[in-house]
Amino acid sequence: MIRIGIDLGGTHIKIGAVNEDGRLVKWLQAETGAGRPFPVIIGDIAAGIRQLLGELGLTESDIASIGAGVPGYADDRTGRAINCTNLGWLDEPFRNEMQCYFDCPVHVENDANAAALAENSVGVSKGCGISVLITLGTGLGSGIVLHGKPLTGFHGAAGEVGHMTLVPDGLLCNCGRAGCVERYCSATALVTHARQACLTWPDNGILRLAGGDPKAITGKMVIDAAKAGDEIAMRIFMTFAHYLAVTIDNVINFIDPEMVVLGGGISRAGTFLLDAVKSYIPPCEMGQKRPMPRIELAALGNEAGMIGAAML
Amino acid sequence: MIRIGIDLGGTHIKIGAVNEDGRLVKWLQAETGAGRPFPVIIGDIAAGIRQLLGELGLTESDIASIGAGVPGYADDRTGRAINCTNLGWLDEPFRNEMQCYFDCPVHVENDANAAALAENSVGVSKGCGISVLITLGTGLGSGIVLHGKPLTGFHGAAGEVGHMTLVPDGLLCNCGRAGCVERYCSATALVTHARQACLTWPDNGILRLAGGDPKAITGKMVIDAAKAGDEIAMRIFMTFAHYLAVTIDNVINFIDPEMVVLGGGISRAGTFLLDAVKSYIPPCEMGQKRPMPRIELAALGNEAGMIGAAML
Numbered sequence A, B: 001m002i003r004i005g006i007d008l009g010g011t012h013i014k015i016g017a018v019n020e021d022g023r024l025v026k027w028l029q030a031e032t033g034a035g036r037p038f039p040v041i042i043g044d045i046a047a048g049i050r051q052l053l054g055e056l057g058l059t060e061s062d063i064a065s066i067g068a069g070v071p072g073y074a075d076d077r078t079g080r081a082i083n084c085t086n087l088g089w090l091d092e093p094f095r096n097e098m099q100c101y102f103d104c105p106v107h108v109e110n111d112a113n114a115a116a117l118a119e120n121s122v123g124v125s126k127g128c129g130i131s132v133l134i135t136l137g138t139g140l141g142s143g144i145v146l147h148g149k150p151l152t153g154f155h156g157a158a159g160e161v162g163h164m165t166l167v168p169d170g171l172l173c174n175c176g177r178a179g180c181v182e183r184y185c186s187a188t189a190l191v192t193h194a195r196q197a198c199l200t201w202p203d204n205g206i207l208r209l210a211g212g213d214p215k216a217i218t219g220k221m222v223i224d225a226a227k228a229g230d231e232i233a234m235r236i237f238m239t240f241a242h243y244l245a246v247t248i249d250n251v252i253n254f255i256d257p258e259m260v261v262l263g264g265g266i267s268r269a270g271t272f273l274l275d276a277v278k279s280y281i282p283p284c285e286m287g288q289k290r291p292m293p294r295i296e297l298a299a300l301g302n303e304a305g306m307i308g309a310a311m312l
Helices: A038-056 A094-098 A110-121 A186-201 A205-211 A218-225 A231-255 A265-269 A271-280 A301-310 B038-056 B094-098 B111-122 B188-201 B204-207 B220-227 B229-254 B266-267 B272-279 B301-310
Strands: A004-006 A012-018 A026-032 A063-070 A073-075 A080-084 A089-092 A106-110 A130-136 A140-146 A261-262 A293-299 B002-008 B012-018 B024-031 B063-070 B074-075 B080-084 B087-092 B106-110 B130-136 B140-146 B259-263 B292-299
Touching: A004 A038, A004 A110, A004 A301, A012 A038, A012 A265, A012 A301, A026 A038, A026 A130, A026 A301, A038 A063, A038 A094, A038 A231, A063 A094, A063 A110, A063 A301, A063 B111, A080 B094, A089 A106, A094 A106, A106 A110, A106 A265, A110 A130, A110 A140, A110 A261, A110 A301, A130 A231, A130 A265, A140 A231, A186 A205, A186 A218, A186 A231, A205 A218, A205 B272, A218 A231, A218 A261, A218 A265, A218 A271, A218 B229, A231 A261, A231 A271, A231 B229, A261 A265, A261 A271, A261 B229, A265 A271, A271 B259, A301 B140, B002 B111, B002 B140, B002 B204, B002 B301, B012 B301, B038 B063, B038 B094, B063 B301, B080 B094, B080 B204, B094 B106, B094 B204, B106 B111, B106 B301, B111 B130, B111 B140, B111 B259, B111 B301, B130 B266, B140 B229, B188 B204, B188 B229, B204 B229, B220 B229, B220 B266, B220 B272, B229 B272, B259 B266, B259 B272, B259 B301
Parallel strands: A004 A063, A063 A106, A130 A261, A261 A293, B002 B063, B063 B106, B130 B259, B259 B292
Antiparallel strands: A004 A012, A012 A026, A073 A080, A073 A106, A080 A089, A130 A140, B002 B012, B012 B024, B074 B080, B074 B106, B080 B087, B130 B140
């Protein structure tokens, strides 16, 4: 038997077959075509699952379950995708629609929760009683796993660390509020900060990596320039690391996890990121050592979304 | 059968008998005498329980269980009080010591977690799947209840909302770090802010309530003066309410509770506090309504600690 895990993004849909050991045995990818009607997208996903089964020489009866991680709020109790802005989905009956094609259990969950579950099941935080995954990409996503299950909150909206307030009355956020974590701790934040710095100090390593075009700057360029010792890049990176440390520290104070896992594109900076972040988290409070979780890099990379969705 | 609930504070120990409906039938109070040896304090508590039994005409065999809420970290799995700064307790075997006197199950938990459990069991958040209690007193305490059980964290240190960072690089905190929630959202914060304001604007209603002595100012005076329409007091109170709203909002974004409950001395300000706080929490995000929990005042007052401890 295999489990199907779907990682549903605003641009791509990844569909994977996961075996009983939680290993991804085969996967394929298709365009999401966001904005098309909900049943059409589900029809495409069903076709993708059939194609994957064919490539594996399996049939529908080999599927133990289907799970999907969606970019937004979801409620696995009702099987509905509550609100996925990037897909234009508002309270869509994901489970019901999928069960028009496949007669097996269908689960749906927030994508960061799914990725957190994967790391907690077969990744770096395997077996942790409480773990929190923070994914650092275009934005900042987060999932909480408590005793082997995603902690989804009362409305399916838990883990919105990216929209916690980090700086009261700070930078305006896409969400319409101010000072959200995501404005300070994401690839977008690195890029925005670097472009602004280039106005005053154009002679820096980031802009050289970008071929002199500020619009071409990426988060990776900021990190690469910082690693190479460029002073402007280093200051931007350390500001980012400082804010990320405050955010992680807030997560620790609230839920006291066994491990905090850093994933997403920015986490490819590896120990360079990890060491910087740890240097800003004080191990003492009230003059005494306080209990600290381990802080580690994610192990499953881009596969986490599919593996976690399959495990729902 | 009754359950014994102990609310162990730095100044007073409250010992209560709670019946099967979660109602406090009788209680008594003794001085803590913090700083005395751990076994001596436990001996006093045992004597207090015997006195309470006598007053109720009951015997030891009528006790179903004993629970204690302690001001610090505790681990109910091992029955140990890990770190209670105000009592000078470091990794004390609470359960073992208590079972030298009573042959029944003994539980130990953080005091804010116990109070949160009481509200979730028989108080305002009764039956909520996820609720968070925030107690506004000298400091800011917090307890999380998930499906009827305290969420204590991996090291028994969850719910430290008072030491989450609210203002990066902000006011220095007692804990040695900067910008903690407690520096902005507590009776202490109201008093500190009011005393400072009196240096510039001594002609204000708070100072009049304090008989002209800034050292005599209390949190209640600030609130009473604000209620009476004093402009300085109102500004201080609304700043407090704004910071508290940001804190509540961060809790909502992280764990998506069904209800946030406000308790502690400051919560006696009632709807005056509740309306101010709610006015600062935006119901929209990304241009869309987001799921919002109810925000309510605690119902059990000072009894919550004992009732919750009895229910552990």
